Amino acid sequence: MKDIYEVVLHGRAGQGAKTAAALMAHAALANGMYMQAFPEYGAEREGAPMRSYLRISKREIRIHSGVHNPNLSVVIDTGLIYEPEVRHEICGSKEILVNTNMSPKEIKKELNFKGKVYVLDATKIALEEFEKNITNTPMMGAMIKIYGKIPLDILKKEFKQKFERKFNNDLMKANMRAINRGYEEVH
């Protein structure tokens, strides 16, 4: 499916991998593209490894199975790169984005991965911006940068729409800063 951009997000239940994929899909649709996002649940318990899938395309997406060998693997929880199953899976993708304070070179070496590696210290950003280790927001900013076909403002607008009833003004501003920083600081 060369005409579909595919992403797998690896996180732990409760870290927002499902929301991140869904919001990216909302942004893609708002940008006039077809999309699909869905989570894969194991046992429903907080902290359990889980993944969510994202597909974006100019044409209608009819496939309804999980994503394998995606264009981009996103690791929201740093520790998951040491899980054998996750490790094996992410190494089958074209590019990898990891939330880590290590350098791309170190991650490449750690995973013995030949493709392109992006890193973002999303934990640091999250702790600085809203004092909680909720890293999906900066990771979304980074994904927008890497994908490159959706303007960041569209994501921010979708984010605001989704959370305007839930977040107070300060928290919303902090999230906007986190998204911006994810976009700027990914390398």
Add this chain to the structure above:
Amino acid sequence: MKNMKPLTGTEAASYAMKQINPDVVAAYPITPQSDIMHGFSQYVADGKVDTDLIRVESEHSAMSACVGASAAGARVMTASSSQGIALMHEIIYIASSTRLPIVMNVVNRALSGPINIHCDHSDTMAERDSGWIQMYCETAQEVYDLTILAVKLSEHKDILLPVMVCQDGFITSHGVEPVKLINEKKVKKYVANYKPKHSLLNIKKPITVGPIDFYDFYFEHKRQQVDAMQKAKSIYPKMAKEFSKVCGKNYRYIEPYKTKDADHVIITMSSTAGTTKEVIDVLRKKGKKVGLLKIRMFRPFPNKEIVKELKNKKTIAVLDRAASFGAEAPLYSEIRSSFYEEKNKPEIFSYVFGLGGREINPGMIERVYSELISGKAKKENYLGVRE
């Protein structure tokens, strides 16, 4: 893309319910259905609908409340999954036997045991002889459109049967997809006000609902139910055509995809049909004459239409997301039976797949086609199982 909204399958169902604004909804939460009622109860709380939402203590009570409200003459909807449907079973049968036009959104989930929350069709296949009309949806779009259509279908004066609108658990229910919404005024105009033929609350014309019915009349009532299903089958195409003016798409009982010149065809239902379409496009580029027939309506079963569409094919693989222990898988059995009278019939093979949410991916579907083409398919196959 302008009028499209990003919705999950459950959101599509609850949004359709909001636009329909039923008189009574009674439901009990169960994964993965809960999001439908989560969404709908928000509409109730926000005053977007004036539905009486009855929160009950079990699915048995949910369907009982639906039966009572529907007998009273209300437009009634509910939603459930898996064990919830199993617990409802007694009243599901009573709802259809009492000819009550209740619409239930079902999020298909494997039946216990062992316990499992993921998708297969064992829950609704266990209700296939319950006298409910059953529609199976490929996408969130179909869930949305068919929920609206189902209301009119069930309430048709010559049908008066309850309808299940089924979607695949998690795959469709929790997946975000673009959904084209119909203007709310248009939906309201289409579903219009429900005028029940009989109502418990009409004191000018008193009726009894659910009396004892022995060997003197029970059989006649069952015969009428059989007849009502036949009527649903003959009336549906006209209704679907009429609805196409509202939603822009004609939802036939079946949906053929590149079958015209195909030699080898897969028959399946729900979200797997979409994955199969993608595989067909890839194989067509390699010159393989393959196609798909998606079954949208399982009850009443469109046997003649299926035969008409596929009688000249070489082989057919029927992909069932449910098993029937000690007999052929449900859809396979229906397809085989449909072709029984035909002189020149395709060779038909059974593939059971995806039980308990086991993945079905393009590679597996490609394998089915290659087994059909090479003649290596066994009569009964289990796709993706460790043996």
